[in-house]
Amino acid sequence: MMKKVEEEEKPAICDFCDNTLQKPASYTCMNCSASYCKAHFVTQHHLHDQCKHVLIPPTCRRSDYVCFEHDEVVSMFCQVEQKALCMLCMNLGTHKGHDVVDIDEATKEKKTVLQADLDYLENAIATSEAEVNNLLGVSDKVKANAQIIKDNIKHANDGAKLELEKNEQELIEQVIKEEDNFSTKVNWEIYAGVQDQEMMTNIKSKINAVLECTFPIVLLKRYQHLESNRKPSVRKSLVTDLENKAMEKLLNIESMNELQVDQIIHHAHPDTKETSLLDEHMNSLKEQNEVWTIPITITANKERDLYWISYQGFSRKL
Known part of the structure; x- marks a missing residue:
């Protein structure tokens, strides 16, 4: 098992480079099982275009691009189950009759x-x-x-x-x-x-x-x-x-x-907009120059009334 993992993690090398100058692969062909550096891919790409070969990154595992059930390269995509599949899955397998399109589409x-x-x-x-x-x-x-x-x-x-x-x-x-x-x-x-x-x-x-x-x-x-x-x-x-x-x-x-x-x-008055109630009473007292007490019926807020009355200039006795 360890050997298999090491092989998968080992970087892919171009199969077409000279043994003394091997370069890292940029593409791997699923159909040819061969890896290509960028230079050799340019000279070989016409073969893949004509045969519609499937190319994958060299760092990916081959199992990710092969149908587990039929061991065929996946080239189609099922719109129903949103899953990549091979031609056998489409024609004979569980995806038969489903809406299937080309993987590029x-x-x-x-x-x-x-x-x-x-x-x-x-x-x-x-x-x-x-x-x-x-x-x-x-x-x-x-x-x-x-x-x-x-x-x-x-x-x-x-x-x-x-x-x-x-x-x-x-x-x-x-x-x-x-x-x-x-x-x-x-x-x-x-x-x-x-x-x-x-x-x-x-x-x-x-x-x-x-x-x-x-x-x-x-x-x-x-x-x-x-x-x-x-x-x-x-x-x-x-x-x-x-x-x-x-x-x-x-x-x-x-x-x-x-x-x-x-x-x-x-x-x-601080508690009302109406001034007539206090004004009438205060004017009467002022004319008579009387000493007075605050009428209880005017307001219940005696402290504020005291201030207001003193503000008018009256003397007062509590």
């Missing part, structure tokens, strides 16, 4: 399929790369807008710093939280996009390796070993959706801040 067909897969993968990779670039761009855009909104919030709060100091920090934290959530989602989508590109590039490399094969049977064997998912789906673009949702939340926070600032600056 089958090879050409598989190459066409693989080339289409390759084109698909190239387009898919380009689409994925564009998506990742768009995600990177929209990420920077949202971060820039988030910074502008944070600056706007800080600037708007300058006129009512005492009341809005706490609200400012809360709103800034909300903006930071939304910014972080968006960054997390975008980073995940970028990671997934890069993973898709690596997967499709790997499949593309495997297909290229099969397409580079010049021996029909080797190509067909490698074709069968390719992953079944040669054309993975391209991830749906989420750039617009992610950006719109992030900006909607950020703008809502900014609007909330503007409302709170407007309420304080225009002496509105």
Whole structure:
């Protein structure tokens, strides 16, 4: 057994070279059982063309190209069972009556399929790369807008710093939280996009390796070993959706801040847009120059009411 393995692993030598200058073989003829270097193959190739001999790489085992059942060279391909076979298999064996084509024709067909897969993968990779670039761009855009909104919030709060100091920090934290959530989602989508590109590039490399094969049977064997998912789906673009949702939340926070600032600056009660309830009561007290207590019916938020009343210039007794 060891001797047989050693013989199979021993590199083939050209049978037509001089014994003193034997060169490694480039082709082996299954029909002639002879091996040829590139130079001698050129002088002998017309014989193979006329007789339609089967050529295989010299490094391959002969058993891979011979029908196990009939010990004949395989020259046909069964479309039903996707298997290479010999003439006896086609005419007398289990493949009789099946859709059978010449092995060269089958090879050409598989190459066409693989080339289409390759084109698909190239387009898919380009689409994925564009998506990742768009995600990177929209990420920077949202971060820039988030910074502008944070600056706007800080600037708007300058006129009512005492009341809005706490609200400012809360709103800034909300903006930071939304910014972080968006960054997390975008980073995940970028990671997934890069993973898709690596997967499709790997499949593309495997297909290229099969397409580079010049021996029909080797190509067909490698074709069968390719992953079944040669054309993975391209991830749906989420750039617009992610950006719109992030900006909607950020703008809502900014609007909330503007409302709170407007309420304080225009002496509105912090908990309502309606100023008439407190304004009417305060004006009455101011005209009478009275010392007063906060009416319980006005609001349940005494701490905020105290600030609002002191902001109007009234004295107070609790």
